[in-house]
Amino acid sequence: MLMPAPDQGVLARRGEIIEALRALLPPDCLVVDETALKPYECDALSVYRQVPIAVALPRNTAEVAAVLACCHAAGVKVVPRGAGTSLSGGALPLADGVVVGLAKLNKILEIDYPNRCVVTQPGVTNLGISNAVSAAGFYYAPDPSSQIACTIGGNVAENSGGVHCLKYGLTTNNVLGAEVVLIDGTVVRLGGKHLDPGGYDLLGLMTGSEGLLGVVTEVTVRILRKPETARALLLGFATNEAAGDCVARIISAGIVPGGMEMMDRPAIHAVEDFVHAGYPLDVAAILIVELDGPPVEVDHLIGLVSKIAADAGAVTSRISNSEEERLRFWAGRKSAFPAVGRIAPDYFCMDGTIPRRTLPEVLRRMGELAQKYQLALANVFHAGDGNLHPLILFDGNDPDQLRRAEEFGADILRVCVEVGGVLTGEHGVGVEKRDLMGEMFSEADLAQQQRVKCAFDAGGLLNPGKVFPVLHRCAELGQMRVTGGRLPHPDLPRF
Amino acid sequence: MDLAPADRQELEAALADALDRRAPVEVMSGGSKRALGRPIQVERRLSLEKLAGIGLYEPEELVLTAGPATKLAAIERSLAEHRQQLAFEPPDLGPLYGEAPASGTLAGAISCNLGGPRRLASGAARDHFLGFQAVSGRGESFKAGGRVVKNVTGYDLMKLMAGSYGTLAIMTELTIRTVPAPEKTRTVLVFGLEDGRAIEALTAALHSPNEVNGAAHLPANVAKDSAVSYVGGAGTSVTALRIEGFGPSVEARCQRLRDLLARFGALEELHGMNSGKLWQSLRDAAPLASRPELIVWRLSVAAAASPTLLARIRAGGPALAWYDWGGGLVWLGLPPGESDGGAARVRAALPETGGHATLMRAPASIRAAIPVFQPRPPALAALEARVKASFDPVGILNPGRM
Numbered sequence: 001m002l003m004p005a006p007d008q009g010v011l012a013r014r015g016e017i018i019e020a021l022r023a024l025l026p027p028d029c030l031v032v033d034e035t036a037l038k039p040y041e042c043d044a045l046s047v048y049r050q051v052p053i054a055v056a057l058p059r060n061t062a063e064v065a066a067v068l069a070c071c072h073a074a075g076v077k078v079v080p081r082g083a084g085t086s087l088s089g090g091a092l093p094l095a096d097g098v099v100v101g102l103a104k105l106n107k108i109l110e111i112d113y114p115n116r117c118v119v120t121q122p123g124v125t126n127l128g129i130s131n132a133v134s135a136a137g138f139y140y141a142p143d144p145s146s147q148i149a150c151t152i153g154g155n156v157a158e159n160s161g162g163v164h165c166l167k168y169g170l171t172t173n174n175v176l177g178a179e180v181v182l183i184d185g186t187v188v189r190l191g192g193k194h195l196d197p198g199g200y201d202l203l204g205l206m207t208g209s210e211g212l213l214g215v216v217t218e219v220t221v222r223i224l225r226k227p228e229t230a231r232a233l234l235l236g237f238a239t240n241e242a243a244g245d246c247v248a249r250i251i252s253a254g255i256v257p258g259g260m261e262m263m264d265r266p267a268i269h270a271v272e273d274f275v276h277a278g279y280p281l282d283v284a285a286i287l288i289v290e291l292d293g294p295p296v297e298v299d300h301l302i303g304l305v306s307k308i309a310a311d312a313g314a315v316t317s318r319i320s321n322s323e324e325e326r327l328r329f330w331a332g333r334k335s336a337f338p339a340v341g342r343i344a345p346d347y348f349c350m351d352g353t354i355p356r357r358t359l360p361e362v363l364r365r366m367g368e369l370a371q372k373y374q375l376a377l378a379n380v381f382h383a384g385d386g387n388l389h390p391l392i393l394f395d396g397n398d399p400d401q402l403r404r405a406e407e408f409g410a411d412i413l414r415v416c417v418e419v420g421g422v423l424t425g426e427h428g429v430g431v432e433k434r435d436l437m438g439e440m441f442s443e444a445d446l447a448q449q450q451r452v453k454c455a456f457d458a459g460g461l462l463n464p465g466k467v468f469p470v471l472h473r474c475a476e477l478g479q480m481r482v483t484g485g486r487l488p489h490p491d492l493p494r495f
Numbered sequence: 496m497d498l499a500p501a502d503r504q505e506l507e508a509a510l511a512d513a514l515d516r517r518a519p520v521e522v523m524s525g526g527s528k529r530a531l532g533r534p535i536q537v538e539r540r541l542s543l544e545k546l547a548g549i550g551l552y553e554p555e556e557l558v559l560t561a562g563p564a565t566k567l568a569a570i571e572r573s574l575a576e577h578r579q580q581l582a583f584e585p586p587d588l589g590p591l592y593g594e595a596p597a598s599g600t601l602a603g604a605i606s607c608n609l610g611g612p613r614r615l616a617s618g619a620a621r622d623h624f625l626g627f628q629a630v631s632g633r634g635e636s637f638k639a640g641g642r643v644v645k646n647v648t649g650y651d652l653m654k655l656m657a658g659s660y661g662t663l664a665i666m667t668e669l670t671i672r673t674v675p676a677p678e679k680t681r682t683v684l685v686f687g688l689e690d691g692r693a694i695e696a697l698t699a700a701l702h703s704p705n706e707v708n709g710a711a712h713l714p715a716n717v718a719k720d721s722a723v724s725y726v727g728g729a730g731t732s733v734t735a736l737r738i739e740g741f742g743p744s745v746e747a748r749c750q751r752l753r754d755l756l757a758r759f760g761a762l763e764e765l766h767g768m769n770s771g772k773l774w775q776s777l778r779d780a781a782p783l784a785s786r787p788e789l790i791v792w793r794l795s796v797a798a799a800a801s802p803t804l805l806a807r808i809r810a811g812g813p814a815l816a817w818y819d820w821g822g823g824l825v826w827l828g829l830p831p832g833e834s835d836g837g838a839a840r841v842r843a844a845l846p847e848t849g850g851h852a853t854l855m856r857a858p859a860s861i862r863a864a865i866p867v868f869q870p871r872p873p874a875l876a877a878l879e880a881r882v883k884a885s886f887d888p889v890g891i892l893n894p895g896r897m
Contacts, residue, residue, distance in 0.1 A: 114698055114799035115848075137702075159647045172651065173622050177849075188875045192849035193797035195614060195823050197658060198869040199897065200879050204621055204654025208647045228704045252555045254578065254675030294704060294751075297744030353643040355556050387645045425645035433648075440648055441638070448637040448886070449650050455881035467649065478888065 001048050001089075001431055003465045006096035010076055014053050017076055021056055021098070024066045029104065031055035040099055043084040043091040044146070045432055047346065047396055052079065052093035059104045061179060061187060061217040068215065069185025071098055077461050078183065080211040082122065082154025085146040087349055088430025090158060090210050090466060100215060102153050108132050109218065115193045117176055119220045122153025126160070129221060138223040141168035144426070145334070153216045159208030161426035163259040166384035167292075168224070170426070172207040177220035180206060180213075183457045193220060205452070210428050211463040213456040227292035230258060231302055234329045235309045236283035236316030240264065243285035244359040246312035247383045250289065251356065253308060255301055258292035260384035261333050264363065267340070267378040267391070268332075274339035277332030280316045287314075287383065288329050336380045337391070344376065344393035346402075348409050352416030353425035356386045365415050366390055373408040375401070387425035388416070414439055429467045437469050446470070451477050499542040503628070503636060503667045509541060510634040510665070510891065519891040522661035524564045525600035527589035528607055532660055532896040533867050534859045543602060546667055554579055558625065558642050560670045563602030570601060574673055582674040583620050584611025584774075590784040591791065591856060602666050608658030611778035612737065615701075615820040616708035621657035623672040629656070629664035632887020642670050655882070661893045663886035677739035682709070682765040682773060683752045684725060685734040690714065690802040693734045694822045696759045698799070700736045701821050703755055705748040709737030709774055710821040717782050717817045723773045725763050734759075737774060777819055780826055783856070789815060789828035790836040790857045796850030798822035807844035811837075836861040842869070868897055 010017070018032050031037055032054045042049040053076070058064045071078050077097035084091050093099050105121035111133060112119070118129055118140070126147040130139040143162035144150055150160065156178065161170045168174070177191035190203040197203060206213055237243040243262055250257065263271070263286050268279050279286055287309075291301040302319055309317050320326035332339075340347050354362050363379065370377040376393040390412055394405040413423050413433065417440050423433045437446060446468060454474035456462070464471060498520065500506040513520050520541040523529065547564040554577040561570060567585055574580050585604040590596050610619035626640030639652035656663060685696055693712035700707050712734045713726065721727040726735075736756075738748045753762050765773060776782070783791050796804055801822040808814055808827065815828035829837045836857045845852060851869030854862060871879065883890075 112797075112799075113702070115797045116701065117797075137704075159651065161645055165645065169618065169622065170645070172654070173618055182878070186874050186878075188872075188878060189849075190875075194795040194850040195820060196608070196610070196619060196795040196851075198795070198851035198853075199658075199871055199875075200882055201608070201621060201654045201658050202875075202878065202882070204651055204657075205882075207654075208651050225702060225704050248555050251557065254678070256675070293706065294744060294748055296747035297741060300741055300743045353641075353645045355553070355558075355643060357553075357556060382645070385645045386643055420641075421643055422641045422646045423648045425643070426647055428647055429649065437649065440641075444635055445637045445639065446649075448631060448635070449639070449652070451885035452650055452652070452655070452882065455878065455885040 003050065003094060003431070004471060006094070010096040013074070017074055017098070018054055020070050020074065021054060021067065024070060025056060025058060025063060029057045029059060031057065040081070040093060040101070043086040043089060045087055045089040045092070045430065047402070048089050048092050048431060050093045050095055052095070052097050052099045055099040055101055057101045057104050061181065064100065064181045064215055064217050065185040065187055067100055068181055068183055072184045072459070072461060075459070075461070077464055079463050080157065080215045082151035082157065083125070083149050085150040085154065086158065086428060086430060087351070088424065088428040088432040090428050090430040092431055094465065102151065105217060112193065117193050117220050117222055119218065120152055122156070122216050122219055123151050126150050126152055126155055133223050137226050139226050140221055141174055141224050142171050145337070152219050152221065156207050156216050156219055157209065157211045158428045159426070161387070163261060163382065166260060166382065167256050167258050172204055174222050175203065175207055175219060176222055178203055178206060178216050179218035181215045181217055183214070183459070183462045191220065210430060210467050212453055212467060213462065227258065229295045229298050230290055230292035230326060231298050232288055232290040232320045232326045232329045233302065233305055233309065234316065234318040235287040235289065235314045236280040237285045237287070237313065238283060238315050240285050240363045241360040242313045243287050244356070246287060246309055246314065247356060247359070249308045249312055250305060251384070253304060255304060257289050257384060259288070259290040261288045262286070262381045262383035263333065263336065264379040266376065267336055267380050270343055270378055271332040271336055271339040274342055275331050275335045277328060279332050283315060288333055333380065340378050340391045340393065344395065346394050346396040348392040348405055350388065350390045350392065350409050350412050351424045351427040352413050352421055353385065353387045354416050354419050354421035358419040359386070362388070362415055362419060366412055369408055369411050373404045375404055375408055386421065410436055431466055434467060435469050437467070447472065447477055454478070497540045497542055499545050501545045503630065506630050506665060506667060507634055507636060510630055513891045514634050514889060517889060519894045522665055522893050524602040525566065525598050527594045527598040528592060528603055530592045531607065531855060534863050535893055535896055537894065541665070543665070549573060550668065554673070557673050558670060559673050560642065560668060561601050562668060563600060563666050565601045566597065567599045567601060567604055568597040575676070578676045579673045580676040581623065581671070582613060582617040583623050584613040584778055585609060585620065586611050586778045586780065588779065591780050593787060601669055605657050605669060606659060606661050612709040612711060612774050612819055615710060615823065621654050624653040624657050624669065625672055626670040627653065627656060627666045628668040629666045631664040632889065632892045640670070644672055660896050662883060662897050663892065665892065679742045679745040680737065680739045680767055680770045681745055681749050682770040683736045683738070683749055683756065684763040684765065685756050685759050686729050686761045686763070687731040688712070688734050688760055689732070690805060692759065693732065694799065694802050694818065696734050696756055697736070697821045699755060700752060703752065705738060705752050706740070707736050707752070708739055709735065711735045711777055712818040714817060716815060720782055720785065721773065721776065723765065723769045725765060725769065726773060735773060737770065777817070782815065782817065783826060783828045786815065786828060788831055790831055791855040792827040792829070792837070792841055792852050793855045794825040794827060794845070794850065794852045796823065796825065796846055797848045800846035800848055801825050804844050804846055808841060811840045835865050838865045
């Protein structure tokens with residue numbers, strides 16, 4: 001993984017830059033000591049590591065603005081960081097950059113039940129928001145699996161999803177407003193407690209922009225009434241095709257389950273060995289279908305889905321009859337990543353999304369690729385929305401295995417794009433999928449995206465080296481000269 | 496002189512020519528909402544009428560791709576054949592502007608990002624817009640997004656295009672999400688509530704677990720003209736709550752909602768046909784379409800703040816207004832005569848918590864003289880101008896409309 005070459009001039013001014021930051025922040029809000037910097041050297045994509053110049057931990061919007069303005073004036077790159085749970089390297093530091101951590105902005109500012117929203121600082125965890133409104137019967141819907149640790153600011157940066165986003169939407173569908181600090185320290189407010197934006201939907205643009213456009217210092221999210229009940233079906237199928245067919249039939253029947261998750265044989269076996277969830281071991285795939293809402297509706301839909309599953313050839317069909325049983329169905333799925341972590345030193349979690357009907361084909365081709373690269377693969381999917389999480393098992397201490405795993409992952413994502421899907425459904429491009437962007441987008445597509453970046457950050461100081469495979473200069477992107485949709489610039493840094 | 500490119504190449508050529516001559520164009524898809532926004536002074540109109548038709552519709556994948564000028568009515572007919580619909584309930588605003596009904600197009604609906612009553616529960620056009628192909632104001636073709644819902648690959652330019660009123664790029668193909676149509680629809684009505692009490696009733700319903708997806712309040716002077724007899728003949732204000740879904744669930748939820756709302760006032764229940772008529776009329780702002788002389792505003796605010804907002808506006812003179820989205824949306828008709836269309840007092844009445852007022856319908860002279868869209872603070876306005884320039888640096892697409 002190549003990152004932009006560190007600016008030697010900036011590295012030479014390290015002491016000066018730290019002094020300038022010291023003038024803006026109290027001592028406990030600035031990390032410069034090499035040992036203390038260590039925990040910040042990576043996020044959850046821990047195969048890539050880099051210690052930054054410093055980590056700034058501002059306590060409020062004014063301090064965030066001061067730090068950004070200072071870095072902007074000094075030409076120093078900035079990498080924003082929430083809880084560091086990104087799976088795509090979105091918070092990977094730069095050797096010549098300052099990490100701005102939002103962990104100290106960790107207060108919920110307002111709970112507004114009449115308007116069904118919560119105003120919060122970005123460092124509050126995803127689950128923290130739901131917990132704060134739980135007693136009143138509300139929750140915040142998007143539930144990424146890292147929700148006990150990941151922060152709402154990070155969720156906005158990555159447009160995080162989760163198991164329930166099939167029915168309740170991604171972060172972008174659940175955020176109403178934000179306060180954002182631009183790289184030059186300018187503070188703007190986008191949206192509010194109302195539903196529609198007044199001008200361009202910059203909040204929608206900011207959501208999922210991976211920290212390249214601005215630093216979020218306050219977020220207003222919509223909260224929903226908690227569903228009264230939830231019940232789940234645990235279905236087993238003799239083939240992946242039959243499981244995929246069952247998913248298609250449920251959707252075609254007009255049913256939108258709260259969650260619909262699939263696991264293949266290797267994943268089933270890994271979790272059974274780990275948590276003994278009681279999954280059938282003689283099937284090729286299992287499907288967990290959760291239905292939530294008023295009891296009458298849930299009971300009605302359980303009946304419909306049971307029948308659909310039988311028609312689709314389910315060989316195992318269990319219905320949860322208690323909350324305890326429902327949680328047991330989920331226990332295996334929720335521990336899938338650590339279960340796989342037990343059987344291999346390292347794994348890459350891929351994140352492509354595909355049209356649902358191509359699932360059997362994509363599974364077959366992934367099996368062939370596993371043979372080719374001689375690496376084990378376990379699959380868990382958000383089946384309802386076609387979001388795959390193939391887990392590639394390898395040993396990162398073996399350089400050859402690491403290389404094969406990277407190439408295997410890239411090939412899987414190429415297959416996703418080829419069948420009409422996309423590189424990443426919810427984890428973000430970051431550094432992980434950056435060099436594959438050309439599989440999905442032309443140079444002209446990427447140039448337009450980078451022009452939008454230039455509108456926010458003309459100097460390219462905010463989180464550079466992420467998302468875009470080629471760093472264009474804004475002045476050159478602004479020139480109006482294009483032939484056939486391609487912009488050849490051999491002199492630019494490509495990673 | 497009008498331009499009507501027949502494909503993307505012709506569109507690129509038309510824009511290249513416009514760029515060479517620095518001659519801006521007015522971009523028009525169906526033209527049903529042409530009178531929405533600041534009037535545009537240009538020599539040429541660029542019509543997308545030839546870029547129409549559904550290219551792909553896969554009901555089992557809940558996805559549809561179509562040309563920009565595809566009529567929404569045609570899309571809705573295709574969806575209905577597969578018992579599907581558009582979740583964002585796009586309004587048919589043609590009649591509001593004196594145009595024919597059912598003349599709206601897909602690109603028009605997306606570009607204005609207007610959502611109907613279901614906006615409250617299911618989002619606006621922006622939330623169902625998955626991908627597009629377009630030619631920017633630089634004359635360059637580009638695409639963004641894809642055909643799947645879960646997609647964070649690159650910036651979400653769909654959000655930016657939705658609600659950009661054709662000022663950034665001209666879309667040549669759009670991909671949207673479709674959803675299953677509900678098996679059953681019912682509406683619970685509560686009679687005789689004054690505004691503040693009505694918003695309390697809507698809030699109580701929205702805080703209940705009954706999955707209400709339409710929540711409106713019609714003061715008596717709006718309700719009286721409804722074509723739905725239970726509403727038009729009520730002789731008082733009408734508060735309406737919509738429940739949709741599978742049959743047994745809708746029946747059970749309606750009953751629980753009635754139990755919950757009994758303490759507010761007398762109740763009635765509308766079944767499928769009447770429900771459909773009522774919500775369609777609110778979606779299309781029908782009470783204002785039938786009064787072409789009124790100046791029309793659309794206010795998006797925090798739901799609980801809207802009765803105070805409307806009381807402030809009414810203190811300055813008569814108003815025809817109703818609430819949708821549980822109070823989060825106010826449609827407002829003001830008598831003509833004020834030189835600014837009431838802009839100063841309407842915007843001064845907006846709550847401290849924010850929100851915005853859009854001048855939806857007014858004579859061109861008023862729309863040219865005052866900001867149609869809510870003025871933004873300078874830093875935000877500057878950022879928006881830079882974003883516009885990143886797509887259309889010379890300003891050849893719908894100059895001044897926003």
